Amino acid sequence: MEATITITVDGRQRTVAVDTRTTLLDALRDRLAVTAPKKGCDHGQCGSCTVLLDGRRVLSCLALAVAHDGAEVVTAAGLDNDRLRETFLDNDAFQCGYCTPGQLCSAAGMLDELKAGWPSAVTDGEPTLSASEIRERMAGNLCRCGAYVGIVAAIQEAGR
Amino acid sequence: MTGMIGTALPRRDGPAKLHGTAPYAYEHDVEHPAYAHLVQATIARGRVTGFDLSAANALDDVLAILTHENAPRLEDTGNAELAVLQDDAVAFRGQVVAVVVAETPETARQAANAIQVTYDSEPHETRLRADDAGLYTPEKVNPALPTESSQGDVESALASADVTVDEVYTTPMEHNNPMEPHTTVAHWDGDRLTLYDSTQGVHPLRSAVASLFGLDEDRVRVVAPYVGGGFGSKGQPHAPVALAVLCARHLTGRPVKLAITRQQMFSLVGYRTPTIQRIRLAADHTGALTGIAVDVVEQTARVKEFAEQTATPSRSMYAAPHRRTGHRLAELDVPVPSWMRAPGECPGMFGPEVAMDELAQRCEVDPIALRIRNEPELDPDSGKPFSSRNLIGCLEDGARRFGWDARDPRPRTRLEDGWWIGTGVASSTYPVHMSPGSVAEIRYTADGRYEVAIGAADLGTGTWTVLAQVAADRLDVPVDRVELRIGDTDLPNATVAGGSSGVASWGSAIADAAGAFRDKFGTDPAAGDEASGRTPDLSETFAMRAFGAQFAEVAVHADTGEVEVRRLLGVFAAGRIVNPRTARSQFLGGMTMGLSMALHEQSVMDHRYGHVVNHDLAEYHIATCADVRSLEAHWLDETDEHVNPLGTKGIGEIGIVGTAAAVANAAWHATGVRVRDLPITPDRFL
Numbered sequence A: 001m002e003a004t005i006t007i008t009v010d011g012r013q014r015t016v017a018v019d020t021r022t023t024l025l026d027a028l029r030d031r032l033a034v035t036a037p038k039k040g041c042d043h044g045q046c047g048s049c050t051v052l053l054d055g056r057r058v059l060s061c062l063a064l065a066v067a068h069d070g071a072e073v074v075t076a077a078g079l080d081n082d083r084l085r086e087t088f089l090d091n092d093a094f095q096c097g098y099c100t101p102g103q104l105c106s107a108a109g110m111l112d113e114l115k116a117g118w119p120s121a122v123t124d125g126e127p128t129l130s131a132s133e134i135r136e137r138m139a140g141n142l143c144r145c146g147a148y149v150g151i152v153a154a155i156q157e158a159g160r
Numbered sequence B: 001m002t003g004m005i006g007t008a009l010p011r012r013d014g015p016a017k018l019h020g021t022a023p024y025a026y027e028h029d030v031e032h033p034a035y036a037h038l039v040q041a042t043i044a045r046g047r048v049t050g051f052d053l054s055a056a057n058a059l060d061d062v063l064a065i066l067t068h069e070n071a072p073r074l075e076d077t078g079n080a081e082l083a084v085l086q087d088d089a090v091a092f093r094g095q096v097v098a099v100v101v102a103e104t105p106e107t108a109r110q111a112a113n114a115i116q117v118t119y120d121s122e123p124h125e126t127r128l129r130a131d132d133a134g135l136y137t138p139e140k141v142n143p144a145l146p147t148e149s150s151q152g153d154v155e156s157a158l159a160s161a162d163v164t165v166d167e168v169y170t171t172p173m174e175h176n177n178p179m180e181p182h183t184t185v186a187h188w189d190g191d192r193l194t195l196y197d198s199t200q201g202v203h204p205l206r207s208a209v210a211s212l213f214g215l216d217e218d219r220v221r222v223v224a225p226y227v228g229g230g231f232g233s234k235g236q237p238h239a240p241v242a243l244a245v246l247c248a249r250h251l252t253g254r255p256v257k258l259a260i261t262r263q264q265m266f267s268l269v270g271y272r273t274p275t276i277q278r279i280r281l282a283a284d285h286t287g288a289l290t291g292i293a294v295d296v297v298e299q300t301a302r303v304k305e306f307a308e309q310t311a312t313p314s315r316s317m318y319a320a321p322h323r324r325t326g327h328r329l330a331e332l333d334v335p336v337p338s339w340m341r342a343p344g345e346c347p348g349m350f351g352p353e354v355a356m357d358e359l360a361q362r363c364e365v366d367p368i369a370l371r372i373r374n375e376p377e378l379d380p381d382s383g384k385p386f387s388s389r390n391l392i393g394c395l396e397d398g399a400r401r402f403g404w405d406a407r408d409p410r411p412r413t414r415l416e417d418g419w420w421i422g423t424g425v426a427s428s429t430y431p432v433h434m435s436p437g438s439v440a441e442i443r444y445t446a447d448g449r450y451e452v453a454i455g456a457a458d459l460g461t462g463t464w465t466v467l468a469q470v471a472a473d474r475l476d477v478p479v480d481r482v483e484l485r486i487g488d489t490d491l492p493n494a495t496v497a498g499g500s501s502g503v504a505s506w507g508s509a510i511a512d513a514a515g516a517f518r519d520k521f522g523t524d525p526a527a528g529d530e531a532s533g534r535t536p537d538l539s540e541t542f543a544m545r546a547f548g549a550q551f552a553e554v555a556v557h558a559d560t561g562e563v564e565v566r567r568l569l570g571v572f573a574a575g576r577i578v579n580p581r582t583a584r585s586q587f588l589g590g591m592t593m594g595l596s597m598a599l600h601e602q603s604v605m606d607h608r609y610g611h612v613v614n615h616d617l618a619e620y621h622i623a624t625c626a627d628v629r630s631l632e633a634h635w636l637d638e639t640d641e642h643v644n645p646l647g648t649k650g651i652g653e654i655g656i657v658g659t660a661a662a663v664a665n666a667a668w669h670a671t672g673v674r675v676r677d678l679p680i681t682p683d684r685f686l
């Protein structure tokens, strides 16, 4: 069964017919040719598909497209945060780059959560932009190239 | 020379990757693609007796279902891993028995799930045992090394030694799991085949596909400008690429996209064999080795042999007059093992480097001093001099940086906040490779740039950046005047990105082309001037290896057994470093994967059914951001003019070698518990 939805992707309004089984990730990649979000597992286990959905970081492989009619989606391509890109480049916070769009969206979402005072499992008192907070909060974005050291440094620098 | 070699240039492909616009295999713009989904065998051994396709065929939008009954015949079925859908035999659970192509990915998956397959099962064996009656000695081990080596009389040395170690160490089955699942987009257009593929080598893949389908190579084009990691699993062609091409041939004119799922990666694209390593060391009371024996048992697949060279690093590490190494294989009903980051060296430096720690303990010698005491003058295996060997320099520099001197050698002496804390060390090594056959072309353009073309691959290794640096340096021009082109068989031939050989093989070809260009055209070329160069032959005069030392600080929770790697520090001697920024990432990335191997990685086979039960990223654990605390990589300035014209030794793999041993040794120092089987999980300490 198909349904037609309208979503805003990186500031552009897009109307698209989707199979009701289509995930937001597949709607973006297969139907709209928006390929910044990556598919690493399709099961909510790796973070490669992270986008900002109505301002919050979500795993787009776990969202059904049809459930998000009218939503605003920001991918790494449209992310308005060149500072993060700069610090990622400086710290060589990626190698193959496949997890990177997800890392960037997740980092942007995470910095907002931290600013809003949301605690994490390692928070003791007021959450701060410490390396251990970043490591904990970014633990859902796997990087098989092992760029974590650079990722943590980049986020800490960008968040200052 | 502009001095570009040695400069920490930021990644040139950075902006594209940081906007998510760098196209990986699935993402190339093709018109009106169809989508394929695989059907896998649910038995480990036997025959397919029939298919019920009615439910699948009843779905709208199913374009084709291929099985062995209707799939096109392949020209060359010599590589049984690639000879897909050619007969009814099932050689391992997860083997592909059918493939569906549909208008949408949702329908392809639904139809694949709706196919009923019936089988005739036969008894299977998937368990690796050191006492398997069917163990055999392979003719050679990967890539073409002798299976056995022997000098002197190791049994007598063991019998008469002051001190011995005789222990068995094991490493589990492990899966590469690059973040980008293996993907092929195949398009037959008239009589030309184009593949967008996640591959570590466009030219080797083209050769494989051309011979599989009986095509002239010039009718096949493979494109792979960006690859989302490989770690060896995209180095050799595997079944999915053959299946994508079969589908595209069947639907001529229509591009077919086949992206396998994370779960399918656990049976179709290679893995590291489990290993059982019996290590025997003989030494005098000062720790000077008199004998080293390494006997490895590992598995291969009934459908195709792969023999990991696990015992080979021990042939060159330490001096001892009496020594032997050997490999024995069990042929099982399992998926085909293959390359995974530092095949041979990675598992093969776990057992021996923990055994060295045990020897240090028994001789009451410092583990670093023990290694220095056993430094060979010549390569013990070949008798050749080393082109350069700075293991001792790495150990000493690392000890200083890590603060090794303050260490109390006794285990289980530091308990802080409920955690036992200890430190450990292990050596790293990796051979220097350079593959013959790469060609580079340099062309001067009308707007004053140098176009450098070679079909090389960048899997995150930094190729886009470092090859441009090599060209700029050898042409003596600023790097922004170099335009590099890679990842396409329309470009000159390049060898596979494997064996840490990329910069040596491709970079040397570029250096040769740059020399030829300047010889021919001087410093004032005209638009259109071009020259080419090739990879030179590898020297046979020397033994050539990179070395390193890794230091770990490990904390083990006294009550729960939880293991944390609090600090990991590596020092490497790997020849000249072309780009310190990307090189550091290669070392750190390798060490991170080594930490992951030490603490987490293990593919658990359910031997009743022959499949990996933890076949996804929720249950096959890899290191996450939260696992990696203090991690440092350093290197020595090492000049080696013998390895290749650039003086590089290769850095993509050595970082993972020795890490797990350093962690295991530190865990012993923390707790007094010697873990000889990876991974080092909490239950070992309780």
Ligand code: FES
Pocket (backbone or CB within 6 Å): A038, A039, A040, A041, A042, A043, A044, A045, A046, A047, A048, A049, A050, A059, A060, A061, A062
């Ligand atoms: S693709 Fe969505 S979490 Fe992995």
Ligand code: FES
Pocket (backbone or CB within 6 Å): A093, A094, A095, A096, A097, A098, A099, A100, A142, A143, A144, A145, A146, A147, B179, B228, B229, B460
């Ligand atoms: S950069 Fe390759 S997976 Fe993160």
